[in-house]
Amino acid sequence: MIYLYCLLQPASDPPPGLAGVDDLAVHLEDLGDVGAWVSDVPASTLEHSVNRVRAHDRVIRRAMADGTPIPARFGQIVRDRDALASAVAARRDLLIRCFDAVRGAVEMTIRWQVRPAEECQVPTGGVVGGSEGAGRAYLLAIAEEHRRERNVLAAGTTMRERIQGAVGSLARAEAYRGATAANPVATVSHLVPREMVGRYRSAVGLLGASAGVELRVSGPWAPYSFAELNP
Amino acid sequence: MTDPDLPLNDAEEVELSDLLSHVLDKGVVITGDVVISVAGIDLIAVSLSVLISALETIERKHASISGQLPYARDLSVLPPATGE
Numbered sequence: 512m513i514y515l516y517c518l519l520q521p522a523s524d525p526p527p528g529l530a531g532v533d534d535l536a537v538h539l540e541d542l543g544d545v546g547a548w549v550s551d552v553p554a555s556t557l558e559h560s561v562n563r564v565r566a567h568d569r570v571i572r573r574a575m576a577d578g579t580p581i582p583a584r585f586g587q588i589v590r591d592r593d594a595l596a597s598a599v600a601a602r603r604d605l606l607i608r609c610f611d612a613v614r615g616a617v618e619m620t621i622r623w624q625v626r627p628a629e630e631c632q633v634p635t636g637g638v639v640g641g642s643e644g645a646g647r648a649y650l651l652a653i654a655e656e657h658r659r660e661r662n663v664l665a666a667g668t669t670m671r672e673r674i675q676g677a678v679g680s681l682a683r684a685e686a687y688r689g690a691t692a693a694n695p696v697a698t699v700s701h702l703v704p705r706e707m708v709g710r711y712r713s714a715v716g717l718l719g720a721s722a723g724v725e726l727r728v729s730g731p732w733a734p735y736s737f738a739e740l741n742p
Numbered sequence: 743m744t745d746p747d748l749p750l751n752d753a754e755e756v757e758l759s760d761l762l763s764h765v766l767d768k769g770v771v772i773t774g775d776v777v778i779s780v781a782g783i784d785l786i787a788v789s790l791s792v793l794i795s796a797l798e799t800i801e802r803k804h805a806s807i808s809g810q811l812p813y814a815r816d817l818s819v820l821p822p823a824t825g826e
Contacts, residue, residue, distance in 0.1 A: 582765075
């Protein structure tokens, strides 16, 4: 069984002694014009743990020292080298396009807590007891829930647009995950050329200070959010 | 999660949440049977609740240091909360 960390183009060997999940040795599977950093694992599934997740990312970060890998999602295990080669070959065109898109860039991620301008209160006057009052209260509660959802969505979108205005010229692409009332943390990731990372951090810092918003920047990451193989 | 390096402080929790959301939820998928991604949902959910709590704590600390509420200046740029 082979555990996959990332794909590279051109293929290059990992440094001697590089350890991955469960301290297993990492080695290269050369698949022609694409390489894969992998470990041999004893089972077809790998239970997640924080240490294993960290090990997965550590291997990918090491690959970033030599270029821009396409990071694999955690937990992908294939039967053997032939299965890996077959899976890569079936997506070769999309992979090559993805390599071209991310080359020389890293992912920077901003997260912030979305706070609507105000908590909306739906008027509840006139609600009386009995089944009619209960029905009205139920409908008002649903309306309030929808209103809150829209406010969170709008507040997140507003800040996203401000961020785009501040760093859009420094980024090749953007991936946004909006907040909801249940999950009020919004996330936006940018694909940023390596040489632009310092300017990117400065721009986000200035925006956060001027807006009074805690914009938390993390990165550089491998381009996890930009490794979708969309036709 | 039974890793020995827990518990973490707020900043470390946020960092861990960042890590989990990237590694478990994103990245290329070239095999059709990523069994772990199904199991990983739990870890992401746990990570998210930890993240929200940690961010709130960090913001409260910043607010107490600066003597002002965070977001106070941001209210003017947010859309009116009419919901219409």
